[in-house]
Amino acid sequence: MNLLLDPLVQRMLIAGVVVGVAAPIVGTYLVQRRMALLGDGIGHVALAGVAAGWLAGSLAGFAQRDALALPGAVIFAVAGAAIIERMRSRGTAAADVVMAILFYGGIALGVLLIGASGGTSTNLLGYLFGSISTVSWQDVWVSVILAGVIIAIGLGLRRALFAVTHDQEFASASGLPVNVLNMVVAVLAAITITVSMRVVGVLLVSALMIVPVAIAQLLTHSFNRTMLIAMGIGAALTLIGIAITLYVNLQPGALIVVIGVATYAIVATTAAARRKRRARIAS
Template sequence: MDLLTYPFMQRALLAALLVGLTAPSVGVYLVQRRQALMGDGIGHVALTGVALGFLLQASPVWMAVVVATLGAIAMELVRAYGKTRGDIALAMLFYGGMAGGVMIINLAPGGSTANLTSYLFGSINSVSSGDVVATGILAAFVMAVTLGLRRQLFAICQDEEFARVMGLPVRVLNLVLAVTAALTVTVAMRAVGLLLVSALLVVPVAAAQQATRGFAMTLALSVAIGVVVTLSGTVFSFYVNVPPGASIVLLAIVVFAGMAALAAPLAGKRARAAAKDAEQCTLDLPGSRSPGDDVSVPGAKG
């Protein structure tokens, strides 16, 4: 393949592979606990970190890591301790992150909102060697947490009260999951973009759920879908000259639609088979009779 002869495409494909591995592996927990849009909120906050990187002439990626991590911790604390107006506090955090990023980038020396385009929507030709190294370090940590603590994280996502009764450090695990989600957003922002990263956290998981039932199978299939769509979307964007983030997300949606279309008739078939099995079990119970059995009525004459 001729695209592999370009160093920038080698870096872009490696970054896409890491994103495809990490995003669904975190998204499966967020979907489980009905926090599918958390990645979107973290992306808004991370934008301020990117802008601070330009302002302070530091690495935008590592500044985004710091700011997104602090923002994710704040979101988790609001979720855990917030009262009935906690949703408003979260909205303030989301929109404040976006507005702060735009404001700061315009204050940076020589800065303009054009500098944020590659971070908002992804860019295959702007992934540097330093970005790949940072992405690799963050991805290794994310995978270690999501796989090493999968039983504990699944427990708190399924039922926090039960996990607390079992002696798990629920508060610490919630913070670990929030921080891991923040790191995943910063991992994905160069390939997918901050405005679209939430889709890659959710859509592969939703697609996998169409064909699987158990958590382990859903996790494995969603990661496989994530890798396929990120690599395919990056290659497509190279040949068609479109932003990779949009290509990746649209491909993920196509996969979801295809799996949903295939799953619908299979679900109906399974439901009919289950109903038939239940009917058969009822007929096989002691004292039951089949519809064709003769009924003898005491005192009746033939």
């Protein structure tokens, strides 16, 4: 109980829970659209935004050079998501090539910009793999606000967004603004990545968005229930991962993902065994 009174632990738990709840909401839509790896690509672009924020903070003479890292990440991630969605919706033949350029160019640009700001590539490690133990109260409240936006839009527009991600032609025939809603999903993904990168890092952020959804899909076939269960699983994974790292010296982001993957393997194995048992009984 004494640990819960520690401000550092409080910040870690709050940041972890809000990210764990918000990330699977967007992940549910990405899985429905078969774009589970979109988060990886946007994360690479967001990394360049982090470095650009570092450079801007350095040029502006801020005491903390990373003061503009989060705004930079948001701007770059949203811009990258908008470009990817625009090309996807237009069916550009070379869209996958351009996305690859954005992805890998993001990391390369990030390393160059962080060097130009007087830092080193090691300054990016906290964003690459997560550094939840370094979050400030300002980081926490920004995360809470952005997560609130994700939850409000992701749940509030659930029916319209599901219609678009499930069957765009039907959604268009129903009079829904398909292009706008597709862009909403892309922007939500960008915001989710920037919120999550301090918890699990840009290299692992897709896992927090997708793994809870994959587990939930093994438990139910309903879209709404999948999203709600995934939100609960995401929160549970982050809480368990953070709780363990309070006693064991492990990297929280990586541990959260490993626990999630292990949970998926257990649930998938159990579900497969049940199906075989039912098949034997039926035969």
